[in-house]
Amino acid sequence: MxxxxxxxxxxxxxxxxxxxxxxxxxxxxxxxxxxxxxxxxxxxxxxxxxxxxxxxxxxxxxxxxxxxxxxxxxxxxxxxxxxxxxxxxxxxxxxxxxxxxxxxxxxxxxxxxxxxxxxxxxxxxxxxxxxxxxxxxxxxxxxxxxxATRAARLRDVAGPTATLLEFGTRRAFSPQGALWAARAAMAAGLDGTSNVLAAVQLGHRPAGTMAHALVMVFTALEDSEDKAFAAFQRYFPGAALLIDTYDTVAAAKRLAAAGTPVAAVRLDSGDLVALSKAVRSHLPTTKILASGDLDEYEIARLQRAGATIDGYGLGTKLVTGEPxxxxxxxxxxxxxxxxxxxxxxxxxxxxxxxxxxxxxxxxxxxxxxxxxxxxxxxxxxxxxxxxxxxxxxxxxxxxxxxxxxxxxxxxxxxxxxxxxxxxxxxxxxxxxxxxxxxxxxxxxxxxxx
Structure with a gap:
């Protein structure tokens, strides 16, 4: 059956x-x-x-x-x-x-x-x-x-120039709900969604970065976090690199020393205020994205604390929200x-x-x-x-x-x-x-x- x-x-x-x-x-x-x-x-x-x-x-x-x-x-x-x-x-x-x-x-x-x-x-x-x-x-x-209401509040707090991406598929209430969440978020002002099906059906380009698994694979098999970054940039130039799998600041220093332009990096954990400032000092022209159970209240707190963040990936709090x-x-x-x-x-x-x-x-x-x-x-x-x-x-x-x-x-x-x-x-x-x-x-x- x-x-x-x-x-x-x-x-x-x-x-x-x-x-x-x-x-x-x-x-x-x-x-x-x-x-x-x-x-x-x-x-x-x-x-x-x-x-x-x-x-x-x-x-x-x-x-x-x-x-x-x-x-x-x-x-x-x-x-x-x-x-x-x-x-x-x-x-x-x-x-x-x-x-x-x-x-x-x-x-x-x-x-x-x-x-x-x-x-x-x-x-x-x-x-x-x-x-x-x-x-x-x-x-x-x-x-x-x-x-949509949550997305509108997030856009209102983050401001018109911040990059806001919907990352909520894995937390949405169902696969159907994930598609609706992506649509509602973008219709309320977010810039894109990581949900490939939703993006394609809505006539948009999917947006996203990379996961810790890629870095962990290269570190385990090649003994090099940097080889993961190089490989990802080779196949997806301009995409954001996830640099907080191990030592965020050390990874930023190595990327700066390598001299290869880095369009964007993503921070998914840790003290986002301190880490964003440290990363900015080493990669001054690189866009910094943050993620990790963020909502409008946390974005407002990060702004007040002086975090140097250019955009946010928004998942759990966005797609579950207040009923x-x-x-x-x-x-x-x-x-x-x-x-x-x-x-x-x-x-x-x-x-x-x-x-x-x-x-x-x-x-x-x-x-x-x-x-x-x-x-x-x-x-x-x-x-x-x-x-x-x-x-x-x-x-x-x-x-x-x-x-x-x-x-x-x-x-x-x-x-x-x-x-x-x-x-x-x-x-x-x-x-x-x-x-x-x-x-x-x-x-x-x-x-x-």
Whole structure:
């Protein structure tokens, strides 16, 4: 029996959902509700600790998923074989067999700063379609927003000229997650990724250096660390040399004495402040890269301490990050606004729009209103219609365009919101119409038998 590959491919998107999405669809179908028009919004109730903002990311993969959402006969047979759907109505199987997403999607553009309770995305579709989509949409938007936000913070701290490389594949939550992490990091401002598949699929050159193993092999077999450096430079001129396998400063001295130009070196351990200064004294024109479980807080500390570092390889902390606890909640069914009122998890009813107010190029506050609300002269609506009747209506954006939006979006935020420690809280007000709708919805709880 072959080992299962467990790969998520477009032809398997139909089954890539939580069981309860399908059991609920079965109920909707049996009770004649499956085709009612529903609106679900995806948002986070609160920001991660010590974060002043989030950077929305993952929309491209969300649209790809909806474009490919189908249930093949093989999928339907697999569901039947579980025995869980023995009592499911015929209408359930009919909806899945017909398949296809036919709804609309509103979303903020990737690279946009968003805040608690603001929808990153809204799905407006027949109830059964909108319900099934929840799991995948949360997965891609939550994870890519997590990585993009961390990447944006890293770029903000390191500055525009530092080289920042994504090295997180071995720490990402899965091979699929590694590809998404590479994409999100680059779309939020990093310069490249070491993940070869991600780079090739995204139309970029992979970026990386060398590992300690190469140095250890040459030292064991040739009794020479320098032969490892020479061999690597011979086949990959201009690539960075990893010089901290044994004695970092001694390696830098020997490279300087050899007289061969060294484009870059990488430091992966030790006192990065002291070592970078020592290496700089021997190799004044060589770029120094640092790696080793770095994050924005450590980069800020290195800068304050006067480290002479030109770039960073970023892995574990970038791709694991602080969880983005996004949720996907029903806000309207057949034109009837609905809201959840559970303690600590109250939601706001109705289809919403985010209106961002700018003054002198700075974002100075948001107004969360209803889709029908009118923007004030100094406000910009953020949610855009990106899918209409199942068809994408906007061109796919390049990573460079998204990265430029990310940089501009972060730069527009107040400095006290971008600080790493105790960031300020951004003002998000509710429109009068939204407040009134919430009050009226609360006054009409569901009827009880």
């Amino acid at each position: 072959p080992y299962p590959t467990l790969l998520a491919t477009p032809d398997s998107y139909g089954l890539l959902t939580d069981l309860y999405q399908l059991t609920m669809v079965s109920c909707y179908a049996g009770e004649g509700l499956a085709d009612r028009r529903a609106s679900f919004e995806l948002f986070t109730r609160r920001l991660p600790p010590s974060y002043g903002y989030l950077i929305a990311m993952g929309l491209a993969q969300a649209i790809d998923y909806l474009n490919n959402l189908r249930f093949s006969e093989r999928h339907l047979e697999a569901l039947r074989q579980t025995g869980l759907f023995d009592h499911a109505p015929d209408e359930f199987w009919q909806r899945l067999a017909e398949g296809g997403f036919t709804g609309d999607v509103w979303a903020v553009p990737e690279g946009t700063a968003v805040f608690a309770n603001e929808p990153l995305l809204r799905v407006e579709a027949p109830l059964w379609q909108a319900q099934i989509a929840e799991t995948y949409l949360l997965n891609t938007l939550n994870y890519q927003t997590l990585v 983005v606890n996004g949720v996907y909640k029903l806000v309207d069914i057949d034109g009837i606004p609905v809201m959840k009122e559970a303690s600590g998890k109250t939601t706001l009813p109705g289809r919403k729009q985010i209106f961002r107010r700018y003054a002198g190029g700075q974002a100075v506050g948001d107004r969360l209103g209803l889709l029908e609300d009118t923007a004030a002269p100094d406000e910009t609506p953020l949610l855009q219609l990106v899918v209409k009747q199942g068809q994408a209506i906007q061109e796919l954006e390049s990573l460079e365009a998204i990265a430029a939006r990310t940089a501009a979006s972060v730069a527009s935020l107040p400095a006290n919101l971008r600080q790493l420690e105790h960031p300020a809280t951004y003002g998000v007000a509710l429109s009068d119409a939204l407040v009134d709708l919430a009050a009226r919805t609360r006054q009409h709880p569901p009827a009880q038998p």
